[in-house]
Amino acid sequence: MILIPGDPININKNIKVIGDFYRKDDSIFAKTISLFESKNFLMKITPLNGIYIPKKGDSIIGKVIDVYANGWLIDINSPYVGFLLVKDATDRFLDVSKDDLNNILTYGDFVLAKISNVMKNKIINLTMKERGLGKLDGGVIVSISPKKVPRVIGKNSSMMNTIKSVLNVDMIVGQNGRIWIRGKDRRSELLAIEAIKIIEKQSHRKRLTITIKKFLEKNKNA
């Protein structure tokens, strides 16, 4: 069932409600256009569209939009911008008064980074000093609505693994709705993008993984 902002939700005390909603007096209401599911003693309200609000510990794919003397300004597909300090980006010794930071990261580069700190006034600190994080070379980037990210990953990464195994591509999904794909050829990359766009549009439907698998297998050799 789809709810729109202001729709009341019937609850009783035994049922736990998770997701996006607000309370007024004793009743709860939907806050965004969202999908409503109830199962046993759990009610789930999942927004169908929205923005990415940074959380500490999230892995995100960011784009370098400015280079400063001590770090980089990173667009994280959110109302707030991220900041990556030199010390969080590289283990190499750098003398910031002599070296050029553009040699490490420059305008338009995409990075896989983790959010290390969110300040009260929404200054976002990023870090790349963990395994697997760093600059993303080659491949293509697709942007989707951040609220659709859990669907693209699927239950226990089922959806992501389907795309990876059927098309034989590398794929990283950032929590902020950016997805990096690198395949052996451009064709499989494009097919993966097409599949992701279908997931984004159809995210409120059931049994999507099977649909996507059939779609990919049919088009793979076409």
Next chain:
Amino acid sequence: MPRFDGREWNEIRKISIELDIVPNAAGSAIFKFGETWALAIVDGPKPGKMSAGFEEGLLRVRYDMLPFSVPERKKPGQGRREIELSEIIQRALKPAIFLDELHGSIIDVYVQILNADAGTRTAGINAASLALALAGIPMKDLVIAVAVGKVGERIVIDLNKEEEDYDSEKLKNDPEKSKFIEYYGEGKATDIPVAILPSERKFTIIQLDGEIERENLKKALNLALEKSIEIREIMKKAILNKYESLKLPRI
């Protein structure tokens, strides 16, 4: 004997809604009250430039009319009227949005009137609240706007241009329209555009252009409250339709 355009006194004009028409925008909608068409586009929330005032998001509204939206060409750009209406639409929408969850960000709403036949601000507010919902901005409820008023001596809803300009003195000399005086009664028209949060039964704006007695004002506002729930249902239906009409790819 019905109104100028054949409606009953408590009948709103035909509403039609189109959603997500601008692919590059976060959310967009066209809302039509009969011949009044409003397009609203939402951009954001996007990063604010200043960190001062980060406790709350900033909502900006720009209202404008296309030059050919009115019978006589309107000079392009914002004038006194457009600036004022931008502020009114902003005030109507603001109480519905959880701006404290979007600290330090900016939401831009552009309202463009494509065709005007009275009630442009109400159509604009309805279009804007649809576009905000589609952009995924957390809201208490859709803001529903509608105009009520007193034409002659009769309370009516959703006035059109002809009713807004009603003057029984002038109509007396018009052989075709003088018969309407019987229906509306003597006097001039009073226009009351209101915006409502239906779930709370609260008004976010009430404007009054003309004269009206206390009793009639109460009656008119109650009529608006009643009708706002009806309009909300139509808007909800349009949103649900959009999600249900998406077809799965052919396999």
